[in-house]
Amino acid sequence: MEIRLSGILCQATGGASTVEVSGATIGEMLASLALKHPAIQDHLDDGVAVAINGEIYRDRTDQVIPKGAEVFLLPRIEGG
Amino acid sequence: MSGVTVSAKVNGDAVQYVCPPSESLMDVLRNRLNLTGVKEGCGTGDCGACSVTLDDRLVCSCLVLGAEAEGRAIGTVEGLSQDGELHPLQTAFIDHAALQCGICTPGFLVAAKSLLGRNPNPSEEEIRYALAGNLCRCTGYDKIVRAVQSAAKVMRKQKRS
Amino acid sequence: MPYETDYTNQKFSVIGNRVNRPDGVDKVTGRAKYGADASAAGQLVGKILRSPHAHALIKKIDTSKAEKLPGVKAIVTGDDFPDFTGGNRSLMDTLENCMARGRALYDGHAVAAVAAVDAQTANQALKLIKVTYKKLPHVTDVDEAMKPNAPIVHDWIRTAGVDPAPTTASNISQRNEFGHGDVETGFAQADIIIEKTFKTEQTHQGYIEPHACLATLGPDGVGELWVTTQGHFTFRNMCASLLGLDVAKLKVTSSEIGGGFGGKTHVWMEPVALQLARKSNRPVKLVMTREEVFKATGPTSSTSVDVKIGAKKNGRITAASAELRYQSGAFPGMWGMLGAMTSFACYDLKHVKSVGYDVLCNRPKVAAYRAPSAPMAAFGVESVIDLLAAELKMDPVEFRIKNAAKKGTQASYGPVYGPIGIGPTLEAVKNHPHMKKRLGKNQGRGVACGFWFNFGGQTCTDLNIGIDGSVNLTVGTVDVGGSRASLALIAAEELGVDYDQVRVTIGDTSSLGHNDTTEGSRGTFSSGMATIFAARNAVDVMKQRAADTWGIPVDQVVWEEGVARAKGRQNSNLPPLSLKEIAAKSPRTGGPIAGHNEVVADGAGVSFASHICDVEVDPETGSTRVIRYTVVQDAGKAIHPDYVEGQFQGGAAQGIGWALNEEYIYGDDGTLQNAGFLDYRIPVCSDLPFIDTEILEIPNPNHPYGVRGVGETSIVPPLAAIGNAVSNAVGVRMTHVPMSPPRILKAIEDAQ
Numbered sequence: 002m003e004i005r006l007s008g009i010l011c012q013a014t015g016g017a018s019t020v021e022v023s024g025a026t027i028g029e030m031l032a033s034l035a036l037k038h039p040a041i042q043d044h045l046d047d048g049v050a051v052a053i054n055g056e057i058y059r060d061r062t063d064q065v066i067p068k069g070a071e072v073f074l075l076p077r078i079e080g081g
Numbered sequence: 082m083s084g085v086t087v088s089a090k091v092n093g094d095a096v097q098y099v100c101p102p103s104e105s106l107m108d109v110l111r112n113r114l115n116l117t118g119v120k121e122g123c124g125t126g127d128c129g130a131c132s133v134t135l136d137d138r139l140v141c142s143c144l145v146l147g148a149e150a151e152g153r154a155i156g157t158v159e160g161l162s163q164d165g166e167l168h169p170l171q172t173a174f175i176d177h178a179a180l181q182c183g184i185c186t187p188g189f190l191v192a193a194k195s196l197l198g199r200n201p202n203p204s205e206e207e208i209r210y211a212l213a214g215n216l217c218r219c220t221g222y223d224k225i226v227r228a229v230q231s232a233a234k235v236m237r238k239q240k241r242s
Numbered sequence: 243m244p245y246e247t248d249y250t251n252q253k254f255s256v257i258g259n260r261v262n263r264p265d266g267v268d269k270v271t272g273r274a275k276y277g278a279d280a281s282a283a284g285q286l287v288g289k290i291l292r293s294p295h296a297h298a299l300i301k302k303i304d305t306s307k308a309e310k311l312p313g314v315k316a317i318v319t320g321d322d323f324p325d326f327t328g329g330n331r332s333l334m335d336t337l338e339n340c341m342a343r344g345r346a347l348y349d350g351h352a353v354a355a356v357a358a359v360d361a362q363t364a365n366q367a368l369k370l371i372k373v374t375y376k377k378l379p380h381v382t383d384v385d386e387a388m389k390p391n392a393p394i395v396h397d398w399i400r401t402a403g404v405d406p407a408p409t410t411a412s413n414i415s416q417r418n419e420f421g422h423g424d425v426e427t428g429f430a431q432a433d434i435i436i437e438k439t440f441k442t443e444q445t446h447q448g449y450i451e452p453h454a455c456l457a458t459l460g461p462d463g464v465g466e467l468w469v470t471t472q473g474h475f476t477f478r479n480m481c482a483s484l485l486g487l488d489v490a491k492l493k494v495t496s497s498e499i500g501g502g503f504g505g506k507t508h509v510w511m512e513p514v515a516l517q518l519a520r521k522s523n524r525p526v527k528l529v530m531t532r533e534e535v536f537k538a539t540g541p542t543s544s545t546s547v548d549v550k551i552g553a554k555k556n557g558r559i560t561a562a563s564a565e566l567r568y569q570s571g572a573f574p575g576m577w578g579m580l581g582a583m584t585s586f587a588c589y590d591l592k593h594v595k596s597v598g599y600d601v602l603c604n605r606p607k608v609a610a611y612r613a614p615s616a617p618m619a620a621f622g623v624e625s626v627i628d629l630l631a632a633e634l635k636m637d638p639v640e641f642r643i644k645n646a647a648k649k650g651t652q653a654s655y656g657p658v659y660g661p662i663g664i665g666p667t668l669e670a671v672k673n674h675p676h677m678k679k680r681l682g683k684n685q686g687r688g689v690a691c692g693f694w695f696n697f698g699g700q701t702c703t704d705l706n707i708g709i710d711g712s713v714n715l716t717v718g719t720v721d722v723g724g725s726r727a728s729l730a731l732i733a734a735e736e737l738g739v740d741y742d743q744v745r746v747t748i749g750d751t752s753s754l755g756h757n758d759t760t761e762g763s764r765g766t767f768s769s770g771m772a773t774i775f776a777a778r779n780a781v782d783v784m785k786q787r788a789a790d791t792w793g794i795p796v797d798q799v800v801w802e803e804g805v806a807r808a809k810g811r812q813n814s815n816l817p818p819l820s821l822k823e824i825a826a827k828s829p830r831t832g833g834p835i836a837g838h839n840e841v842v843a844d845g846a847g848v849s850f851a852s853h854i855c856d857v858e859v860d861p862e863t864g865s866t867r868v869i870r871y872t873v874v875q876d877a878g879k880a881i882h883p884d885y886v887e888g889q890f891q892g893g894a895a896q897g898i899g900w901a902l903n904e905e906y907i908y909g910d911d912g913t914l915q916n917a918g919f920l921d922y923r924i925p926v927c928s929d930l931p932f933i934d935t936e937i938l939e940i941p942n943p944n945h946p947y948g949v950r951g952v953g954e955t956s957i958v959p960p961l962a963a964i965g966n967a968v969s970n971a972v973g974v975r976m977t978h979v980p981m982s983p984p985r986i987l988k989a990i991e992d993a994q
C-alpha cells in the first residue's frame with residue numbers, strides 16, 4: 002500500500018512524501034516503513050500519529066488498516 | 082519567633098490562635114485553623130479566591146493580617162451552609178453548573194452572599210461589578226451570574242414567607 | 243439535518259440530562275481538596291530560588307550560609323539531579339527546566355531550592371544562597387531570534403526539517419511544511435491576492451490555582467506525591483524517570499485541580515519537591531506564588547505569521563500559503579508545526595502550503611494552552627479571509643461557506659476528511675438571530691472559524707457494583723471541568739440505573755493502569771468509552787449470574803433497562819432479575835461484580851467552531867467592549883449540555899482576554915515586567931456579556947455514543963472574530979494581538 006507523509010517526517014525518507022509499504026495494521030505498517038527508511042525510527046520512538054481515512058490514531062498499533070484506505074503519517078500532536 | 086495571640090470569631094465560633102505579626106489572615110485560616118476552603122490564587126489581592134467577611138465587610142484575606150482580626154467576626158465559605166442545609170447560593174451554583182474547576186467558587190460564594198446582603202435584588206450589571214474582584218478562568222462568568230440571579234430570587238422569596 | 247449518521251437517532255434515557263455534578267457539594271462548601279490543601283505530619287515548606295537574569299552562566303552557587311540557618315533541612319541545586327535520562331533529549335529538557343544546569347535560560351528559571359521548617363525560614367534561606375552569574379546576551383522576540391546574528395539559546399540545536407542538514411547552531415529548532423498542490427499555480431489563477439503579516443503576544447493559561455504539591459520520598463526509593471495535575475500517571479512516569487525511581491514505587495494522587503488548560507500537563511517543580519523530600523527524609527510541601535506561575539510555567543507561544551490567500555472573482559479560493567514563526571521558550575517545542583497543521587484546516591483548498599518554524603527564545607518553556615497554536619494561526623488566516631471577502635464584495639459568512647472543507651476534502655495538513663462540522667456551524671451562524679441584530683455607532687461585528695484535532699489515548703477504568711446495587715466507577719482521567727458528572731451519566735445509561743446510584747472516583751496511580759493526561763479534549767471521550775466497555779463487562783457478569791440463578795444458558799438472557807430478562811417462550815415463567823437483586827445475591831453467586839476496561843481510545847474526531855462577536859470601540863481611548871458573543875460548535879453527542887456550554891463559554895472568555903488585554907511584557911533586560919494578575923489582566927465579570935452557545939451534535943462514528951472532544955476548539959476563533967469585529971468598528975485592519983487601547987489608537991492614527 003502507499004502511505005503519505007508530511008512535515009518533518011519527509012526528511013527521514015529522503016524527501017519522499019509517498020512511500021510504498023506493507024502491513025495489515027498500524028504496527029505492521031510502521032515496522033515495514035522503518036525497515037525501508039531506518040532514519041524514521043527516531044520519529045517513531047518520539048511517537049507519530051496515523052490518519053486512516055481522515056481519522057487520527059496516536060497510539061493504537063493494532064488498529065487494522067482497511068483495504069484501499071488513505072493512510073497519512075503525521076507528526077505526533079499535543080493538546081491542552 | 083514571637084507570636085501574637087488573637088481571639089476572634091470564625092463562622093460564629095470563638096477561636097484563639099497565635100501567629101507571627103506579619104502572617105496574613107489567609108495563612109492563619111488555611112494553615113492554623115484548617116479552613117482550606119479559603120483559597121490562595123495570588124496572595125496580592127488580585128483574584129478574590131481568598132475572600133472572607135470581616136465583621137460583614139468583604140475582604141481579601143491575603144491582604145489582612147491575622148493579628149488584625151482580634152475581637153472581630155470572620156466568615157468563610159465553610160460557614161455558609163447552616164444546620165446541614167446548603168445556602169441558596171450554594172444550591173444555585175450547583176444547579177446552574179456555575180463551577181468547572183471550582184477553585185474560585187468559595188470566593189465567589191462569599192462575595193455574592195455579601196452582595197445579596199447589601200442588595201437583595203441586584204441587576205445583571207450590579208452583579209457583574211460586585212463580583213469583578215473575583216477571577217474565574219473556567220466559566221466565562223455566564224453561569225455564575227445566572228446562579229447569583231437565581232439565588233437572589235430564592236432568597237427574596239424565603240424572606241417574604 | 244444535513245449531517246445524519248447512524249448515531250443521530252440513538253435513544254438515550256439519561257444521557258443529555260443536565261444533572262447536578264457529583265462533586266458539587268464538596269466544591270461549594272470548601273471541602274474539596276486542591277493541590278495546596280493537603281498537609282502531612284512533620285512537613286517542611288519548599289521554596290525555589292529563581293534566576294533574575296534572562297540568560298546567564300551560573301558560575302557558582304554557594305549554599306553554605308543557608309545550610310547553617312537553623313530550621314533549614316535540605317538544599318538542592320542542579321548538581322543534586324544526576325542524569326538518568328539515558329540520552330533522551332526531551333526528558334533532559336524537562337529536567338533542566340525544573341532546575342538549571344550551569345546556565346539560567348530565562349527570567350525565573352529555577353537555580354536552587356530549599357526545604358525548611360516554615361515559610362519564613364525557607365524565604366530567609368533563599369536570601370542566603372549566593373549565586374554568581376555571568377550575564378549572557380539574550381533574545382526574547384521571535385523575529386529577532388531568527389536573525390542570523392541573534393544570541394543563541396542552545397549551541398547544540400541544528401534546525402531539523404531542512405535539506406541539507408545545517409552544520410551550525412540556530413534558534414530555529416525545526417521547520418515543518420504541510421500542504422498539497424502547487425501554490426504558485428494557484429496564485430496565478432487568482433483575480434485578487436491578499437497578503438499580510440500578523441503578530442500575537444505571549445499569554446498564560448491563567449488557571450487560578452497555582453502549582454502545588456506535597457511530596458514524600460524515603461531512602462528506600464518509595465514515595466508519594468499529592469499534586470494538582472492534568473495527568474497524574476504522566477507525572478508519575480516523568481518524576482520516576484527524572485529521579486531514577488521505579489515507577490511502581492511512586493504513588494501519585496491527583497488533587498482536585500483548579501484549572502489547567504494545558505499548563506498542568508507537564509512537571510515544573512514536582513521533581514524538585516521529591517528531591518528535597520529525599521534529601522531531608524521529610525514530607526515537603528511546595529506551592530508556587532503567582533509570580534512564579536507567570537515566570538516559570540506554561541505560557542503559550544508569541545508568534546509572527548505571514549498569510550497569503552488568492553481568490554477568483556466568483557469567490558473561490560485558488561491558493562493559500564502561510565509562514566508561521568512560533569516562539570517556544572528556552573526549549574524546543576512543536577508549536578510552529580501545530581500552527582502550520584491547523585492554519586488552513588477549515589477550508590477546501592486545491593493549492594495550499596504552510597510552513598511552521600519553532601523558535602527558541604529566553605522565555606519560559608512553552609506549554610499547550612487549550613488547542614495549542616491554533617488560535618494564532620486562525621487570527622492571521624481568518625483576518626485575510628475577511629479582507630478577501632470585502633475585496634470581493636461578498637458576505638464574509640457566505641465566502642467562508644463557499645470555501646468550507648467538507649467530507650472528502652483533503653485537509654491542508656494531509657488526510658481526507660470524513661463527516662465534519664465546519665459547514666453546519668457556518669450555516670448555523672448565518673441563520674443565527676445574532677447576525678440580524680443592528681449595530682450602533684462605533685460598533686463592529688466579526689465572524690471567524692476554528693479547528694482542532696482532539697485526541698483519545700490510553701485509558702483504564704474500573705466499575706464495581708456494591709451489594710445494594712449502587713455503582714462505584716473509578717477512572718484515571720483527572721476531572722478538570724465536570725467530567726465526573728458525564729461519566730456517571732454514561733455508566734447509568736449503560737447499566738440502566740439511576741444517575742444518583744453511581745459514584746465516580748478519580749483513582750490514584752496505584753489503583754488503575756496507566757491513563758494518559760487529560761489533554762486534547764479527551765477526558766469525557768476516552769474515559770466515557772472505557773466506562774461503556776467496563777459497564778458492558780459488568781453486564782456480562784450479571785447476565786451470567788442471572789443465567790446461573792435460573793439454570794438456563796446465558797445466551798437466553800438479555801439486559802434491558804437495568805434488568806436481566808430470560809428470553810424465549812420456555813422461560814416465560816422466569817420473572818426478570820434487577821441489577822439490585824443480582825447484586826444482593828452476589829456473595830453467594832460467585833462474589834463481587836465488577837467490570838474493567840483498558841482501551842486506547844483513538845478516533846476522537848476533529849471539531850470545528852464558528853464564533854460571532856460584536857464589539858464597541860471607544861475612538862477616544864481605544865478601549866473595546868465585547869457587547870455580544872455567540873459560540874457555535876460541533877460537540878458530537880453532548881453528554882452533559884451544561885458542561886459542554888461551560889467549555890464553549892470558558893474558551894471564548896479566554897480568547898477574549900487574549901485578543902484584547904493579555905500579554906507578557908518583557909523589558910530590554912529580558913525580564914518579565916508584569917508577572918501578576920494586576921498587570922496581566924484577565925477578563926473579569928464586568929468585562930464580559932453573557933456568552934450565547936449553540937451546540938451542534940454531529941455524532942462521531944468512532945464512539946459508541948457519538949461523543950467528540952469539546953474542550954479546546956472554543957479558544958481558536960476568538961482572536962480572529964474579535965480582530966474582525968474591531969477592524970470593522972474602527973475601519974482599520976488590526977494585525978497585532980492583543981488589541982489593547984494603545985495599539986488600537988495607534989492603528990487609527992497610522993491610517994489617518
Ligand code: FES
Nearest residue numbers: 123124126129143
Ligand atoms: S489570594 Fe487573596 S486576592 Fe488572590
Ligand code: FES
Nearest residue numbers: 181182217218219
Ligand atoms: S471554575 Fe475554575 S476558576 Fe472558576
